[in-house]
Amino acid sequence: MLVETDSCNSPFVLDANGLGRLIASLHASGHRVLGPTRRDNAVVYDEVRSTSDLPRGWVDEQAGGHYRLKREGEAYFGYTIGPTAWKSFLHPPKQSLWSTKTGNGQTEIRPASISDEKLAFLGVRACELAAIAVQDKVFLDGAYRDPHYAARRANLFIIAVNCGRAASTCFCSSMGTGPKAREGYDLALTEFITSEDVAFLAVAGSKEGAEMLSTLPTRPATQADIDASTEATAQAESQINRRIDTSGLSPLLKENPDHPRWNDVASRCLNCANCTMVCPTCFCTKVEEVSDLDGVETSRVQSWASCFTSDFSYIHGGAVRTTPKARYRQWMTHKLATWVDQFGTSGCVGCGRCITWCPVGIDITEEAAAIRSGNKGG
Numbered sequence: 001m002l003v004e005t006d007s008c009n010s011p012f013v014l015d016a017n018g019l020g021r022l023i024a025s026l027h028a029s030g031h032r033v034l035g036p037t038r039r040d041n042a043v044v045y046d047e048v049r050s051t052s053d054l055p056r057g058w059v060d061e062q063a064g065g066h067y068r069l070k071r072e073g074e075a076y077f078g079y080t081i082g083p084t085a086w087k088s089f090l091h092p093p094k095q096s097l098w099s100t101k102t103g104n105g106q107t108e109i110r111p112a113s114i115s116d117e118k119l120a121f122l123g124v125r126a127c128e129l130a131a132i133a134v135q136d137k138v139f140l141d142g143a144y145r146d147p148h149y150a151a152r153r154a155n156l157f158i159i160a161v162n163c164g165r166a167a168s169t170c171f172c173s174s175m176g177t178g179p180k181a182r183e184g185y186d187l188a189l190t191e192f193i194t195s196e197d198v199a200f201l202a203v204a205g206s207k208e209g210a211e212m213l214s215t216l217p218t219r220p221a222t223q224a225d226i227d228a229s230t231e232a233t234a235q236a237e238s239q240i241n242r243r244i245d246t247s248g249l250s251p252l253l254k255e256n257p258d259h260p261r262w263n264d265v266a267s268r269c270l271n272c273a274n275c276t277m278v279c280p281t282c283f284c285t286k287v288e289e290v291s292d293l294d295g296v297e298t299s300r301v302q303s304w305a306s307c308f309t310s311d312f313s314y315i316h317g318g319a320v321r322t323t324p325k326a327r328y329r330q331w332m333t334h335k336l337a338t339w340v341d342q343f344g345t346s347g348c349v350g351c352g353r354c355i356t357w358c359p360v361g362i363d364i365t366e367e368a369a370a371i372r373s374g375n376k377g378g
């Protein structure tokens, strides 16, 4: 259970050996530890068995439609974020809901088992904590609580790592979600450079986090440690140049369904759905029956869907949103306007993934600004 961070926020300092002990302790307590790893020239979240799995000395370079890793420095968490979001583990791309088996004239219905796996996320950024909080509202707080999400979430241990760098695509500060983690974690680390190596300012955000911290080799933080970690997050904040002006944004978008800018963005959008797949808050799914070849066993499978596909809005008689313009407008207006009506929060946390992973570099911050300014586009 998470508690207010102020109740247990005395900072300690953990060195790289202590980080390794943290990973080992999580394994020993039965957690599957997931965190940043380097694969296919990107930082992706995957199994972490020790600190040697972490992308030490790698940083990312991001821009609209552009992502590269390069060698720089010695930090374990010097990258910002990659293409995978934590939703891949809490709300996985495919999930069996139930299945049937037919035989001897009977049909047996089997509910899908609920996972009791204990997950630990290592390296959750502040914007990603905000995204998990958004998905909590969708899957836990509404009328249709998702039992699979609830089980994974209940057993989750979160280690946030504050950003020491920002990518050019980041705009968390204007969305009020970062770059420093404020709540929603069990432990928060800030990596900083010392004369000998790297070190981590560690703060507990829950009883479980405080208990874990008490078992690790730490020392109380000095004022110099606190200043060094503050400088690291201040550096990230100073590098954030993109922003969205959120004042009055919801009525602005709702009042402009016929703005010519929607035609302009539709002429560039490929309707590839990348933005929805990488977005840490997008949650839409479709449900299909999948049977074996002899028709004995059938599963009802839920999988990620995207509002950028034409069949997503299919209802009796045809699709409701038949044009790329209607689909992009739906996505952006939902993210930044109607999401607030539905869940009491924006659907965008400013992570910038949709900008980086859009093959043609469409930028949600630029589109929102164009609608506000009355810019009619090219």
Ligand code: SF4
Pocket: 275, 278, 279, 280, 281, 282, 335, 347, 348, 349, 350, 351, 352, 353, 354, 355, 364
């Ligand atoms: S809309 Fe884009 S910037 Fe906002 S949370 Fe989704 S991927 Fe991140």
Ligand code: SF4
Pocket: 268, 269, 270, 271, 272, 273, 274, 275, 276, 308, 354, 357, 358, 359, 360, 361, 362
């Ligand atoms: S905005 Fe970009 S990523 Fe999203 S569907 Fe269009 S082309 Fe693909």
